Structure formats: C-alpha cells, structure tokens
Amino acid sequence: MHTQAYGRRRVSIRKFLYILPFMVLLATFAYYPLYGWVYAFFDYMPPTPLSHSPFVGLKWFRSLVENPVKVNQLLQVIKNTFGISGLYLLFSWLPMIFAVFLSEIKAMRFRRIVQTVTTLPNFISWVLVYSLAFSMFSSEGMVNGLLKQLGLIDSPVLFLQNSEHVWITMWMWQTWKTLGWAAILYIAAITGIDESLYEAARVDGATRMQAIRHVTLPSLLPTYFVLVMLQIASFLNNGMEQYFVFQNAFNKDSIQVLDLYVYNLAMGGGSYSVSVAISMLKSLISVVLLFSVNGLSKLIRGESIV
Template sequence: MMNNKKKLRSYREFLYILPFLILVAVFSYYPLYGWIYAFFDYRPPRPFSFDDFQGLKWFKYLVDNPIRLEQTLLVMRNTFAMSGLSILTSWLPMIFAIFLNEIKCMPFRKAVQTITTLPNFVSWVLVFSIAYNLLSSNGMANSMLMKVGIIDQPILFLQSSKHVWSTMWLWGTWKSLGWSAIMYIAAISGIDEELYEAARVDGATRMQLIWHITIPSILPTYTVLLMLSISNFLSNGMEQYFVFQNSFNKEAIQVLDLYVYNLAMGSGSYSVSTALSMLKSVVSIVLLCVANKLAKLVRGESFM
C-alpha cells in the first residue's frame, strides 16, 4: 500500500515536468531531424519530398569546383583567423585581472570594473551602431582626424576590406575583456593571503609575487577557459559578423556561421547550408570531447 503510494508520487512528479521535456524535445532535439535536408534536394517554397535523395552531393558540392572550393577555403581561413586571434590573446583577461587586483584604491577599482564590464551587456547591433556613429564619414574619428589635419577626406573605416580581422578582434575585445576578467578576479580573491605574507617576509617584489604566486594559482582557471574556447573554435557566432558585413568587407568577414546563414537566407541553398552546419556540429562535438579530455589530464577534473 505504502509502496504503491510512493510509486504513484514518483510518476506524478514525472508528469509535472513532462510538458517541459516536450518543449525541450521540440525545440532542441526535433531540429536535429532537419539534418536529413543535407541528403535531399530541398528548395522551399517547393515542399520537401523523400524522392529527391542526393546522397552526399551537397557535401561534395562545397569542394567540387575550383570557384566553390576557393569560397569554402576563404571562409575557413576567416574562421581560423578570427578564432586564432582570440585564442592567441586569451591571456589578456587574466593579465587584466591580475593588475586590476594590484590597484589598492577601492573606489577606482570598483569604477573600472563596472565601466569595463558594461560593454558585454550591450548587443552586437548596438556595438555596430556605436561603431557606425564613431567611424562614419561624419563620425567622431573622422572629425578629429580632420580637425588635427592628418586627413582632408573622410576615411570610410567600415566600408573597407583592410584590417577586418583585427578590427573585429578589437570590437570583440572591447566588448568582453572586462567581463572575462571577472572569473580571474574571483580566482585571485580565493588565493590564501598567507602565501603572499610569507613571500613578502622573504623579500619578494610585487612582480615576483605575481609571477610566483598569483599566476600559478589561477593557471588552472585559464586552462579550462582555454579548452572551452578551443572547443568553440568553429563557432564564432554570426551576429557580430552579420551586423558588420557589407559588400566591401564580405571576403574577409564571412566566417563559417555567417556563411551558413548567407548560403541559406541569401541564396536559398537550404541543403548545402544544412550540410555545412552539420559538418560543423560534428567537428565541434569532437573538439569538445578532446578539450574535455585535455582538461582532465591537466587538472584531473573535466568541465563537462
């Protein structure tokens, strides 16, 4: 009798969450079924039909003629460049946190922290708007340069195909540096103060304290975050590049995620786009597993 009641309750509790499981199934798992479009010829508004089986045609399509191969390689090059730049500079937030911690004037430190984390919470559209307002022909940058007399014609910064990678990196860093540093600030505040005391008694300088105590203590945090960013190597996201793209910089700005979008929404190639995003997902999951294993080796603890 008692047992039955318990069982009933355990099923009832399951029923309470069932609607949400269905939501997750519909919005997260069901779309995976759409990967079959990669093997068929699907061109809306024509309805999808199982008679149009194409095998691996769309996967080969990405590389089967020199022009398309070149396009694919160009996209890969941009993806690698953007992700590579951010991985190469992934130590910046750590340094930011370390030296911020050296500031002893609390109001200044608090103010810097608040102001520099703020850009992380504005959308990419707003960042683009800010960039546009600062860099357009009547914007702040051109006005200043012309006032000083360095140039007499406005420079069209945003309509240029030059330095796209580095400017995209700059905006990304502007947006996220302060926020990414927070993890390290917390890690630093967790370091045992006695370690510093002991080292100071031994006559260590500030730089020595940082080098021999602070950095080794927060290096595990860095490793994990680095592994995570490696597993996201192919996923730059599309929003930043979408808002900044125009016909002048398209060659250099089109990363994988944006290319997937442009293929589908720009040229209506639903099947090719699906094939590409499917490849990307598979590679990303492999990368994630590898990174997870690596983190386990380094820290003795995985992050998944």
C-alpha cells in the first residue's frame, strides 16, 4: 500500500521532470523580463551598469505627471492610443458583417475565392505591408501615376507623409490586413447554425434581411461579445510594428502609440528608465482591464473568457 503510493508519486514527479526544461525556458523568456522593471527605479544610463546606477525611487513615475514637457508628450501618445484603439473597437462588428454577407452568397466558387484572397494579407509582415503601401501610394507610386495620367493632379499627393487622418489610415491598413481573417471565426459559427431556424423564418414569410436580423445575428452575438471583451482587454497594446514601419518625420506626432513611444524613448532617446516606468504602468493597467472584462463576462454570461 505504502510502496504503491510511493511509486505513483515517483511517476508523477518524473513526468514533471520531463517538462521542467521547457518551464525553465518559459520562465526565462516570459517571467524573468519582469525583473527588468527594476530599471524604472534607477537612473540607468548605459554603458554604466545597473549595479552602479543611483537608486531614484519613484522619480520617473513622478516625472510622468510633474514634468510639463513629458506630460504633454504622454497625453498626445495616450490620445493616439485611444484614438486608434477606439476606432478599431468602434468598427469591431465589421468582420461579423463581412461573414454574414459572404455566407449569403450562393456562388460557391466566388465565395471561396473571396475568402482565400481576403485572408492572404493577414500572413504578410508589416514591413511588407509598408512596402506594398509605398509602391501604391508614394509620390512615384501607382495611385499618383494614375491620377496624373487622368489629369486630375499636377503634383503628387503625399499620402504617406501626411500628418492628417493618420489614425484613420492606420485603421484602414489594419482592416485591410485582418478583416478577411477575422471573419473566418464568424463564418464557422454561421455554418453551425441550425438550418431549420431559417426554414421556420421562411415559412413565417421573412425576407433575407429579416432572417439575417432575427436568426443569423443573434446566433453570432456570443462570439462577438467575447471578441469585443478581449479587444477591450488589449486596448493599450497596439503593438509597435505597424506604427514603427509607417512612422516618419511628418506623421510622428499622431502615429506614436504607447508601444511605439516606449520603444522610441529607449532605443531612440536612450531614456531606458522612463520607458520601463511607462511600460510597467501599461502592463499593470492591462492586467486590471483583463480581470475587469473577465469579471464582466462572468456577470453577464456566467462564463469567464480567460
């Protein structure tokens, strides 16, 4: 009896030992960087190592609310982050509508081609998106060439060096890249809807639009709800790649979102400590957001997201 329990325990530990090396890797690359947060409490100036840098306590955090230049900069960055994330949230229903109307199309060949072609941009990098954008919209690009040939303009329109409408253009590129892919989830959900619901709707004399409104959309709402919650949770995390490749001297003020700002501060300006301080606040707020939407989901749907 005793030895049997002992043997079971040994098997259990041995199984853990198999995954231990992987857990060490994970700890190193996903958890150990949290230690990097200590840089926020020092006056770190490379090449002086951290061990020789003076401890400054909350100086950098205070500077974020006290130093007028920094406050202004940060406010602009937060405005950009909210603007771009807000636009994205505002149009979060687009993939759902895309899927609904695509599923209405009866020509299967056409439908398959549209689906294949529109998911392609999701699989190219932002550098490539920028390169495509440059080919199409730079001063010697295709669009300006066409406009000139048609005699609509004399001098090229500087689409990419424009400081206006940056949020909207960024949202548009993002949508171009991800719309088709994001729709797939909804297409799958639509395939799963019970056909008899549509039959019943038709017997009741419903038009196509009425069937969409009363059958299709209600079945998709749970999926939509979860995705919106996740989107809110990552409201501050725009990522930096898209904004990094599209940024230039002209649009810099309105393209800097938090993730890019943090990068520019540290790698461009050498202000590592302030950058880490902002990064830290951002991560903490994101965790709070995640827990909030998770709680909200439990409250509304009785089911957690995470």
